[in-house]
Amino acid sequence: MQEEFAQTGVTMHIVHGCLVVPIQIEISDEAMLEIQTEILENVSQTGVQGVIIDLAGVDILDSFLAQAFLDTGRMASLLGASTVIVGIKPELVSALIDLGLEFKDILTAITLEQGFQKLRPFIKPEEETAKETSGDFEGEPAEREQPDDDAADEPEEESQEESLVEDEA
Amino acid sequence: MRPKLKRFKITEEVDIAKVIFAAEDLARMAGFNKTSQCMVATAVSELARNIFLYALKGEVRLRILEKNDQSGIEVIALDKGPGIRDIARVMDDDYISAQGLGLGLKGVKRLMDEFIIDSKRGRGTKITVKKWC
Secondary structure, X not given: OHHHHHHHOOOOEEEOOEEXXXXXXXXXXXXXXXXXXXXXXXXXXXXXXXXXXXOOOOOOOOHHHHHHHHHHHHHHHHOOOEEEEEOOOHHHHHHHHHOOOOOOOOXXXXXXXXXXXXXXXXOOOHHHHHHHHOOOOOHHHHHHHHHXXXXXXXXXXXXXXXXXXXXXX | OOOOEEEEEEOOHHXXXXXXXXXXXHHHHHOOOHHHHHHHHHHHHHHHHHHHHHHOOEEEEEEEXXXXXXXXXXXXXXXXXXXXXXXXXXXXXOOXXXXXXXXXXXXXXXXXXXXXXXXXXXXXXXXXXXXEO
């Protein structure tokens, strides 16, 4: 994965259960396809349910690039992740409309923050994701069930102990 | 004064990026606002990409236009590629090319103010577009 980062120059991070992909470079067609592959590999490997593609660093979006990002979003949705495209520069909007690109089946937002908000309904609460990814799958569920039993037992034990103490006294 | 013509050979992918930036620069110099600069640059991107994809090589020419106190930009995309078989069909709103990218020519027409296409099968294609400030 490190090599892929070096190739495309795009560093992807998982934040709040979403794969965040900041596009800051001028992208060649080849790099675009690599980025697409990398996003999909990341989604399938980590099981993230949200992808945020941040285009704040992109000055020109022609039909090829825009279509490639839209396709990536559609592909990610086949893997169970919703995609939101954020940060499209306002001056690019007219050109995108003139190109006749349809953004209707993809989420968009102005800022990264709003992108997270739009993805929220599609993502499990952060706590759950955090627990699931914190590892130790074998021990945890068992431990989690036991405290309930203990909690039910404890008062009795305590009262027994107390009564013993009282008896001794 | 006749504004200088800039020629850009398109033979490899990196040439597309070069001509896009040159077009954006020239559009700014001609006095286009940010949105229109992006429209010009996007149109140039589509034209240059078409050359690269369909004709493999060709040329894009950029020029600042001046007419009656109005300035603009002219873009000519030239290639000796396979040509376009049925221009009317390509420019039809329902047309989608094999690559699914729609050739982008309809988009270019919408992005610019003037659009002239001359294409002969097996001879090549010349597309001239203009946009005024």
